[in-house]
Amino acid sequence: MAYTEKVIDHYENPRNVGSLDKSSTSVGTGLVGAPECGDVMKLQVEVDPQTRVIRDAKFKTFGCGSAIASSSLATEWIKGKTIEQALAIKNTDIVEELSLPPIKIHCSVLAEDAIKAAIGDYLKKNGEGNPAGEAK
Amino acid sequence: MRSGLVAVVLASRPETADSQLLCVNCQALLQGAKLFPHLCGACGFPQPLREGENSFSLLGVRPLFGQDESFLRARFYELSRALHPDRFAAADPRARHNSIERMSRINEAYRSLRDRKLLRETLLSLFEVGESVTALGNSARAQKGAPPVELAESWFELQDAVMDDPNTAQTKILEFEKSLQFKRHAFDILMTEQEALFDVSEGQDRVALLEISRILREVSYLDSLFRDVLRLKERLGGSPFLGSG
Numbered sequence: 001m002a003y004t005e006k007v008i009d010h011y012e013n014p015r016n017v018g019s020l021d022k023s024s025t026s027v028g029t030g031l032v033g034a035p036e037c038g039d040v041m042k043l044q045v046e047v048d049p050q051t052r053v054i055r056d057a058k059f060k061t062f063g064c065g066s067a068i069a070s071s072s073l074a075t076e077w078i079k080g081k082t083i084e085q086a087l088a089i090k091n092t093d094i095v096e097e098l099s100l101p102p103i104k105i106h107c108s109v110l111a112e113d114a115i116k117a118a119i120g121d122y123l124k125k126n127g128e129g130n131p132a133g134e135a136k
Numbered sequence: 137m138r139s140g141l142v143a144v145v146l147a148s149r150p151e152t153a154d155s156q157l158l159c160v161n162c163q164a165l166l167q168g169a170k171l172f173p174h175l176c177g178a179c180g181f182p183q184p185l186r187e188g189e190n191s192f193s194l195l196g197v198r199p200l201f202g203q204d205e206s207f208l209r210a211r212f213y214e215l216s217r218a219l220h221p222d223r224f225a226a227a228d229p230r231a232r233h234n235s236i237e238r239m240s241r242i243n244e245a246y247r248s249l250r251d252r253k254l255l256r257e258t259l260l261s262l263f264e265v266g267e268s269v270t271a272l273g274n275s276a277r278a279q280k281g282a283p284p285v286e287l288a289e290s291w292f293e294l295q296d297a298v299m300d301d302p303n304t305a306q307t308k309i310l311e312f313e314k315s316l317q318f319k320r321h322a323f324d325i326l327m328t329e330q331e332a333l334f335d336v337s338e339g340q341d342r343v344a345l346l347e348i349s350r351i352l353r354e355v356s357y358l359d360s361l362f363r364d365v366l367r368l369k370e371r372l373g374g375s376p377f378l379g380s381g
Contacts, residue, residue, distance in 0.1 A: 033288030035357050038364035040292040062295040 003065050004099045010069035015076045018058040020044040028122025032113045036106050039063030041071050043114035045078065045086070047122050052083045059114070066104040070094050070111035083119050160184060161231075171218050174238055182219060182234035191245035191258050194238075199262055199339055201331035203249055212246045215239075256331075256348065265345040283357040290315070291361055298368070305372060313365055320358050327351050 003011070019042070020027045026046055033040045039062065046056040057075035061068045073094055078086040094100070094108035157166040157173060161181035169177030173193075176183065192199040195211050219239050224232040248254040294312045298305040327348055334344040 031285065031289050031292055033283045033285075033291065033357070035283045035353070035360065038291065038360045040288050040295070042292060060292075060296070062292060 003069075006098050007065055007069040007100075010072040010098075011065040014059075014068055014072040016056075016058050016072065016079070017060060019060060020046050020056065020058050025125055026122075028118045028120070028125065030114045030117025030119075030121055032110055032117055034063070034067070034106055034110050037063070039067045039107065039110060041067060041110050041114045043071060043074065043111075043118045045115075045118045045122060047083060047119075049126070054078050054081055054083065054086055057118075063110075064104075064107065066098070066100055066107040067110060069098055070100075070107045071114060073097060074111040074115055078115060083123075086115055087119060089115060157183075157186070161228075171215065174215060174219055174242075181228075182224065182231050182238055184234050185237055185241060189241075190262055191248050192262070194242050194245045195249060197249070199259055200335045201255065201259065202335050203255065205250060208246065208249055212242065215242055256352070260345060260349055260352075263342070263345055265342070265349050284354055287319075287354075287357060287361065291364070295368070298372070302372070309365060309369060313362075316358055316361055316365070320355065323351050323355050323358070327355075 020029075022029050022044070024046070026049060027044055028047065029042065029044045031040065031042045041059065041061040041063065043059045044057065045054045047053070048055050057079050059071040059075050061071045074089070077089060077093075089112065091105070091108035091112040094111055095105055098108070100108055155167070158164065159166055159176035159179060159181055160183060161176060162179040164176055164178035166172055166176060166183065169175060171177075173183060173186070173189070175181065190199070195208060195215075197203060197208065197211075216239070219235050219242070221232060221236045221239060224235045248258045290312065294308060297308050330344040330347045330351070334341045334348075337344070
């Protein structure tokens with residue numbers, strides 16, 4: 001199975017690799033692992049408390065090309081979006097954008113979970129509790 | 137009050153009727169036959185498989201985790217001798233068909249009850265607790281399939297550390313492997329405890345079953361990490377950024 005051009009592009013030039021200050025109250029961190037293959041993904045968001053817009057997003061992923069591309073794309077998409085808009089992103093959106101084959105769908109699920117976990121962490125830090133449907 | 141009692145009596149009736157099994161060949165009552173429910177005690181006709189028969193009932197044992205291996209073996213050989221299709225080579229085709237069908241299910245049942253891992257799966261699926269770990273689809277992941285965060289975190293940190301400082305990589309990987317083995321061992325003990333609880337409760341303790349199925353998922357993640365650590369070792373020297381996916 002060959003990776004699509006978009007996957008290769010994200011894999012070779014991943015956007016937003018790195019990390020943000022975990023201890024900052026405006027930063028939320030999500031770390032999720034895939035039960036199927038041992039891929040692990042860390043995704044962080046920095047949120048403007050006034051506007052609830054995600055000012056910055058960083059990720060680091062240990063995994064296959066699809067997992068890296070999925071998380072790279074996820075950070076690209078959520079930057080500039082509000083928390084609510086980011087939470088509305090579905091793994092199927094990622095599957096479509098990257099044309100992931102069925103055996104790589106779990107990579108997109110991982111990316112969706114990472115977004116939700118990062119935002120959930122931000123909300124928890126700021127006393128807002130967990131949004132519905134957040135991955136533990 | 138009174139009508140409630142009637143309802144209970146009525147509800148229990150079909151079961152009583154059901155348990156009166158008759159031979160498909162001679163209509164004799166099957167209960168009490170030495171090889172119930174496989175062969176008719178009166179005419180020796182092999183009975184067709186009936187709904188509700190499972191790996192445990194086929195071998196005449198209770199659906200519990202603790203099984204007496206020598207009893208299972210003895211029962212299996214006894215049934216094999218009595219039901220072997222060769223014995224019915226010249227018999228009524230229906231009898232032959234039943235013996236083949238029954239014997240293949242009994243073979244399967246014996247295989248799944250003498251292996252501890254398979255016994256666990258068989259029992260969990262009999263009580264419809266969880267799916268087998270491999271059957272867990274993506275949709276189930278968010279609710280219950282997500283691996284323990286703590287484990288995922290330490291696996292992430294290990295890879296991070298290995299990338300940062302390849303010189304200490306070997307030591308760190310060894311430490312991580314050791315911690316995985318320790319956890320694996322702890323899970324085995326936990327699982328044995330829950331199995332004992334279930335058996336002591338005579339199969340009533342469903343919470344124990346749920347707990348076992350949860351532990352099994354964690355164990356399956358641990359096992360996948362063992363494989364990934366092996367791959368990481370093989371890969372050291374290559375690009376550490378590329379994973380198995």
